[in-house]
Amino acid sequence: MDDFNLQFANHPKLEQLKQFILEHGTYAELKKGEQFSTQDKVNRRGAYIENGMFRYTRADERGNIHIVGYTFSGEFTGSLCTLIQPDRPSLVTIEAVRDTRIYHIPYSKLEEFFAANAETMQLKCTLVEQSYLLMYHRLMDIYCKTPAELYLDLLDRCPDIQAYITLKEIASFLGVTPETISRIRRKLEK
Secondary structure (H helix, E strand, O other): OOOHHHHHHOOHHHHHHHHHHHHHOEEEEEOOOOEEEOOOOOOOEEEEEEEOEEEEEEEOOOOOEEEEEEEEOOOEEEOHHHHHOOOOOOOOEEEEOOOEEEEEEEHHHHHHHHHOOHHHHHHHHHHHHHHHHHHHHHHHHHHHOOHHHHHHHHHHHOOOHHHOOOHHHHHHHHOOOHHHHHHHHHHHHO
């Protein structure tokens, strides 16, 4: 699954969507820690990440924060739930891990673009299909790969990720303890 997110974002059919967002979206620079979307609030926009990184987190009923995903330069970000059902709140908070440059666009403008013709409607289908495949692959990886394999996959996707996030965050994302990540790192150094 190396670079699956990048393959998803660079899907040939999605190039037209990327170009539409670059041409009709609004350029913005988000500072490290700034939120693009907030859990349980309706997020009415999506974005193309020109340069940077976002962390997806979800707070559980006890107030514990879980890191459930990342998106990187050259990828799309936003609340798929809201894109599919306009009044549905976001399931996650999307926060800049470092200073990040994006082009964001209201979902209403995207819907107008998608509704223009059969070809652009197919782009929405492709976007949803690719998002589903991304999530399905992630689920399969959680069940079928070792923590070491998951850690290596993360490093393959973003080799410099350790410069931006803590060991505790990596552990949360992979569903293991920080001690497990420390052991994996020590083994890799040998």
